[in-house]
Amino acid sequence: MDSPVVFKARGLTKIYRMGEVEVVALRNVDLDLHGGEFVVLLGPSGSGKSTLLNILGGLDTATSGHVLYSGTDLTAANERELTAFRRDHVGFVFQFYNLIPSLTARENVAAVTEIATRPMRPEDALEIVGMGKRLDHFPAQLSGGEQQRVAIARAIAKNPAVLLCDEPTGALDSATGIVVLEALERANRELGTTTVVITHNMVIAEMADRVIRMADGQVAGSERNETRKSPSELHW
Amino acid sequence: MKALDRKLLRDLWHMRGMAVAISLVMIGGISTFVMSRVTYESLKITQARYYIDQRFADVFAGLVRAPEAVAERFIELPGVNQVETRVVAPVNLEVEGFDDPVTGRIMSLPEFGEPRLNVPYLRRGRLPAPAADHEIAINEDFADAHGFQPGDRLVAVIKGHRKRLDIVGIALSPEYMYAIPPGALFPDYERYGILWMNRKALATAFDMDGAFNDVSFSLQRGASERDLIDRVDLVLARYGGLGAYGRDDQFSHRFITEELRGLETMATIFPVIFLGVAAFLLNVVISRLVATEREQIGTLKAFGYSTAQVALHYIKLVLSITAFGLVAGTGLGLWFAKGLSGIYQVFYSFPYLHFELDPLILLQAVAVTLVAALAGTAFAVRRAAALPPAEGMRPEPPPVYRATFLERLGLQQRLAEPSRMIVRHIARQPLKAGLTMLGIAAACSILMITNFQRDAISWMLGVQYGLSSREDLTVLFTDPTPRRALYSIKSLEGVGHVEGFRAVPARLVHGHRSHRTAIDGIEPGGELQRVLDAALHPVSIPPQGILLTEYLAEEILRISPGELLTIEVLEGNRPVLQVPVVGTTREYLGVNAYMSREALNDLMREGPAISGARLAVDPERQVEIYGRLRGMPRVAGTIVRDTAIEQFNEMMEQTILYFSFITALLGGFIAFGVVYNSARIALSERSRELASLRVLGFTRGEVAYILLGEIGLLTLLAIPLGFLFGYGLSGYLTVAFSSDLYRIALVVEPATYALAATIVLVSFAITGALIWRKLARLDLIEVLKTRE
DSSP: OOSOEEEEEEEEEEEEEETTEEEEEEEEEEEEEETTOEEEEEOOTTSSHHHHHHHHTTSSOOSEEEEEETTEEGGGOOHHHHHHHHHHHEEEEOTTOOOOTTSOHHHHHHHHHTTOSSOOOHHHHHHHTTOTTOTTOOGGGSOHHHHHHHHHHHHHTTOOSEEEEESTTTTSOHHHHHHHHHHHHHHHHHHOOEEEEEESOGGGGGGOSEEEEEETTEEEEEEEOSSOOOGGGOOO | OOHHHHHHHHHHHHTHHHHHHHHHHHHHHHHHHHHHHHHHHHHHHHHHHHHHHTTOOSEEEEEEEEETTHHHHHHHSTTEEEEEEEOEEEEEEEETTEEEEEEEEEEEEOSSSOOSSSOOEEEEEOOOOTTOSSEEEEEHHHHHHHTOOTTOEEEEEETTEEEEEEEEEEEEOGGGSSOOOTTOSSOOTTTEEEEEEEHHHHHHHTTOTTEEEEEEEEEOTTOOHHHHHHHHHHHHGGGTOOOOEEGGGOHHHHHHHHHHHHHHHHHHHHHHHHHHHHHHHHHHHHHHHHHHTHHHHHHHHHTTOOHHHHHHHHHHHHHHHHHHHHHHHHHHHHHHHHHHHHHHHHHTTOSOOOOOOOHHHHHHHHHHHHHHHHHHHHHHHHHHHHOOHHHHHSOOOOOOOOOOHHHHTTGGGGSOHHHHHHHHHHHHSHHHHHHHHHHHHHHHHHHHHHHHHHHHHHHHHIIIIIIIBOOSEEEEEEEEEETTHHHHHHTSTTEEEEEEEEEEEEEEEETTEEEEEEEEEEOTTOSSBOEEOTTSOEEOOOSSSEEEEHHIIIIIIOOOTTSEEEEEEOSTTOOEEEEEEEEEEOOSBSOOEEEEHHHHHHHTTOSSEEEEEEEEEOGGGHHHHHHHHHHSTTEEEEEEHHHHHHHHHHHHHHHHHHHHHHHHHHHHHHHHHHHHHHHHHHHHHHHHHHHHHHHTTOOHHHHHHHHHHHHHHHHHHHHHHHHHHHHHHHHHHHHHTOOSSBOOOOOOOHHHHHHHHHHHHHHHHHHHHHHHHHHHTOOHHHHHHSOO
């Protein structure tokens, strides 16, 4: 791949201390992510996928090692710099959507566009994910898949350089999951957003440019798909 | 509007019950603060304006008689600005259709022009015309009590001469804002009047032609009051001066000043309690909100909201609740202040009221409230803002429960599972449980205060009139009179028991401390006027020496039994005497000095003279007896006891009712605010747990028991604590309000405890009903589905 490296991780290690016990979540991980790439992170639970994603997204900090984002060292950044990094460059999608229940779909997106530097209109973002008709519904009035699509709209509305998705279909049935994946795929294709999707569902790996397997806090393998399947071709 | 602000509004709407409950408590604090401060300031300003407008004097002196020429010497005294000499005469009044004895005080007005000092404030009609010898103005309270209008008439008996007088004006005076008849303890507007009359007409009737018996002074700026008082006393010594005194000892001024001091105390205690409780409630509610919104906070931060933005969001929420409390509290406070100042205006005969809202008071209210609110929530807001986003995404770790101390003692066998849950839940958050109890206890104590005042007053009246002053009537003579006059009084039909007394005006001095009062010489073994000890048992009057009211001995003169007291008599030859203090007496109204009548006569080097008599009479013949007494020479006036009590009760009832209403309302606010919020928070924290229990087959009643049992237990525990606080607060008030005018007894009746506890329990019952409804709406499936 010729596109520039967006994320460069070297020797990433993360150790949690839980009471008396030390848990090693990441061991010496090296990783490069390229601009516009659609990457699927595969692995069983406890393999360190979420920890890696959180560190890449500036939600968490590594115990040792370095993460460079477009040449900037995130591991050296303070709280304020990490906040600015997340605000300007990263979009998150979570397994349980994490919408603000007291805000409508449009307002949930607006909450993010209001603080972004070059956002799209919330309505446009919702249109991309196929939620243009349900702008004024509250999360409680939406199905799980709809909520997740609002969450994707919220993530892409700021025109982020990277989209980090932690089990975006984990709480959804397969039909709904595919609709959500289509929304992600469309954002990646049309906006050129570097997209990382965590999943333990092997099928989803088929729509990626690249699949990175994780096990026991380490990168166990990385392979490139010759052809990307479209989400509608997937079944599980 | 920003999306986050919309969230704020919807969050507020969602938690409106709790927000309103907190606001109510804040309203309690802010409104009492605004009410007390605004009333205080308004009355202060009105008083100051009134004093200036009517040229209220700085120094006053009464005397027996001095030729008018003496006034020239006063003008030359250093520091004197204006001098006004007057003739002041006690009168008996006859009001048509009113049988009770009416007494009054007539004051002279200069023949031409306004008085230089103590100018009456004319409400209706006019002042007596120059040279008119039968025209008077009367004070408004007296006029209102009898419905007098200019043009009406009344009859005055001055030195035994009946004189028909035309009322031409209705007036007020800063000298008599709180007008108390001599020898009485309370104002009695029906039976005591203040009259103004031309100097010449009054002097002629009172044998004071070319002379005066009352003088007042205003001071030059910066002049020493003490110095002037000494010089005036020196000048008046040979004219029977009764001792000059400053404004601070002027009765009406004293009384109002004391009352205003009470308002200041109120402006401190109540807001502190209310705002303290409000801060605690805000802390509980915001902490809970932050806990439930962990993930939302995490999400916001994941999307780049900064710590400061998140903090600001929650601060805005706190400020919204506070702002509502501030606006409503200020509004309510102003409304209370209007009502209260109105009551004071009538009670203290202010001619008008400058109701002013000093912006500074509002600023203070805002500042104090904001500090309380933000201090109360600082911790919760900080926790919200500082939450690392990755941590916010993870569910909160399950709360740690332990077997409680009680259980480790082996009590668990006695507790069913639900009760065990209650005990463990309380034990898990002892600080919160403790503060909840404190809040409820505070409500309970505030609820006790009001009724405590009522208890204390009825106790004081009971002691004063049931144990101490037990006469039906008191007769006052114009001059000391031979004791044999008692026989002619006793011979009146219907008079049962008669006791004479000798009252001598004097200055009591001990070291540099002194107090002006009258020494009451009473008959040992008397039944009508008794002196009580600390246990309220009658004390026998010792044959020698003097007894002082505790407060006079301990607080004012700082003298103990066994020490010598200097008495500067302010009548007759004005001897200066040394008398040992032989004991102290307990009294709640006024401060007094008692001696045996005979010993006092001996000290005064006079025969068995008396200044008046106390009578027990047949109530059937009371009216007839007044008539006879009025006709007797030397009788200056008659005071009826029952009417004085009634009048006082009526007046107190008004003020106290107003306070009762306010404090009961506000105390209820606190009780409800704390109980409701605690229950609501518990419901929010435990809805999953409770829904699980419902799914497992627990009934709504059993689940309600677990939820309400906790707050119910805390409420029950808080009530005795509240009793303790209430008693302590009452004790504080008795100290804060003590003065030589009156002391409040620390008496709390069982009914007061019962009422406070009842209101607290009612708050709990209302909360229970509201929570019961919410439990009915608990959606079992939805609750179990949502991820915590």
